[in-house]
Amino acid sequence: AMLNHTEVKEFLLLGLTNIQGLQHFLFISFLVLYSATLVGNGVILTLVMSEPQLHTPMYFFLGNLSCLDIFYTTVTVPKMLTGFLFGHQSISFGGCLAQLHFFHFLGSTEALLLAGMAYDRYVAICHPLHYALIMSPWACLLLAGGSWATGFVHATVHSVMTSRLSFCHNHIHHFFCDIKPLLDLACSSTSPNMTLLNVVTTSIVLGAFILIVPSYLYIISFLFHKVQSQEGRWKLFSTCASHLIVVALFYIPVLFNYTPPSSGNFTQRDVQVTLLYSAITPALNPLIYTLRNREVKTALKKTLGRKL
Secondary structure, three states: OOOOOOOOOEEEEOOOOOOHHHHHHHHHHHHHHHHHHHHHHHHHHHHHHHOHHHOOHHHHHHHHHHHHHHHHHHHHHHHHHHHHHHOOEEEEHHHHHHHHHHHHHHHHHHHHHHHHHHHHHHHHHHOHHHHHHHOOHHHHHHHHHHHHHHHHHHHHHHHHHHHOOOEOOOEEOOOOOOHHHHHHHEOOOOHHHHHHHHHHHHHHHHHHHHHHHHHHHHHHHHHHHHOOOHHHHHHHHHHHHHHHHHHHHHHHHHHHHHOOOOOOOOOHHHHHHHHHHHHHHHHHHHHHHHHOOHHHHHHHHHHHHHHO
16 A cells, blocks of 8 residues: 555756766767758658659668658757756656656657668668569568568557556656656556566567578678678678678677566666667768768769759
């Protein structure tokens, strides 16, 4: 019988650091990163939509990825930026659930989409003659739509389960409402939530990863056994190099955060790791794709040429 139990109506986000001198430096750094994310991904999205030569499965997925990255950083970064300027940020219970929902919706969608992109590269390199048939517009829509839908359902289950908890404390040691730090504050039993996180979330992340690895193993063995010239190998491999870098940047921190079955103890290390894939990777993705990619560069020059 909890007599003194008051329902928490809002939470306080304690943010990244209490060190005053660091706040402004972090504000400027993350503002620059966030702007780069919006501009870079916005440019890719515009190019993919407006340039007919980029209307291919690979760029359709890249457009989806850019769209995801724009939303994904917007879920956490603006609130984090105001925290740097004005100190601890309060967030309503509903706002907190919304943040949690969209973070997990977009994050799990991205994990699945990266698996779809790996499959696309596998078909393009190992089965080029059947590529148009296998990666038909319908198949692409199905892969992308399936990723978004699965991500949405997954996040909805999390937010519904979290909304049913009662909380006794409201100080969140994080820059946004993530599941683990929230579960630390609950005074009702969190074991169903922990099970969901350890079973469902981990299997989505690992499941997508398990689809990506064989795709690349196939591609690499194909390049070594079937492609004779060094130049030909490199030319084919360079079409997936950018995707491989993006996968590494996304998956290394995510696997780090979600695969050890969580005891529920949330640490400062988790906060730093989350920063990597929520604020830093989305800013790097457009760079990685444009720097390594002749078609995107050509399309960009064409578009800029028309404007000037």
